[in-house]
Amino acid sequence: MQESFYRSLLTYSYNIVGSLEDARDLVQDTMEKYIGLDKSTIQNERSYLIKSVINLSINFKKRSEKFSKYGIWLPEPIATEETDAHLIKRQVANYSLLVLFEELNPKERAVFMLKESFNYKHDEIAKVLDISVENSRKLYSRSKKHLAQTEIKKDLPPKNCMAPYIDALMEGDTDKLETLFADDIALMADGGHTVKVVTRITEGKERTAELMQYVYAMFLNGKECVFNYINHQPALWFKNNGKVISCMVFQFDNEKKFKNIYSIVDPDKLNSLYLRNEGFNGNKIDKLLSSLNPN
Incomplete structure (x- = not known):
C-alpha cells in the first residue's frame, strides 16, 4: 500500500514539474515534514499528503526557471512501457502535453492534470488547490483552450x-x-x-x-x-x-x-x-514509507 501511494504522489509531482528527479525530492520533503507533524488535527492523512505534494510542486514550479545551456529545455523522458518506472503509467501525461505545459502557469497546469489524468471533479480540485470551484473551471477552460491542438489520447501507435x-x-x-x-x-x-x-x-x-x-x-x-x-x-x-x-x-x-x-x-x-530497475529497499524513501499509514 505504501509503495503504491508513493508512486501516486510521485506521478502528481512529475506531471507538474516535468522532472522525475525534482519530483522525488519534493515527495521526500513532503513525507519528512509530515512525519514530524502533530497529526491529531488531520482528518484524512492521504488527502493531506496529496494536497501537500501538489502545492509544493506548484510552488517549486513557480520558483524554478528551467533552462538548458545548449538547446531548449525539455521535460525528463519516462519509459511508460516499463512496469517499474516508479510512476502510475496510465496517469503520466504524454510528452507533447508536458512540453506545452511549460507555456501554462503552474496552477493551470495542475488543474488540467488533476482533471484529465486523475479524473478529479472541480469541487475536489478546489479543495486541493484552495481555490473556488468557479476559479477551477476557469483555469481548466483556459488551459484546455491553449492545449486544444494537442492530442491527449494515449492510444499507442504500433x-x-x-x-x-x-x-x-x-x-x-x-x-x-x-x-x-x-x-x-x-x-x-x-x-x-x-x-x-x-x-x-x-x-x-x-x-x-x-x-x-x-x-x-x-x-x-x-x-x-x-x-x-x-x-x-x-x-x-x-x-x-x-x-x-x-x-x-x-x-x-x-x-x-x-x-x-x-x-x-x-x-x-x-x-x-537507467533508473527503472532501482529498488525502494535500503534507501531513505523506504524508511519514510514504512512509517506512513495514509488512510
Missing part, C-alpha cells in the same frame, strides 16, 4: 510505425524523410548544460530532414537503435556501449505524419532511463 523513418535515415534519403513529415514539423533539441546541439528549434520538413540526416550520419550511425514508448509516444533510443546517448520522442498528426520531434541528449535527463 512499434513498426518508425520503420520507414529508420530506413530513410540508414539510406541517407532526405526526400523519403520529407514524405514522412508534416509541412509544419518542428524539431526541438535539449543538450542540457553539457552536450552541444546543432540547433535549438528547426521548423519545416526540408530543413528538418536535412538536419536529421546530418545528425544521424555524424553522431548516430552505427549506434544501437532501440524502439520504446516515452510518455505514451513512440521513441527511439540510440545506445553506445549499452549507454543511452540520445532519446528522440515523436508526435504524429491526424494524417500519421511526423508533427514534432523532441530530441533529448542531456545526460542528466537520460539517467531516468
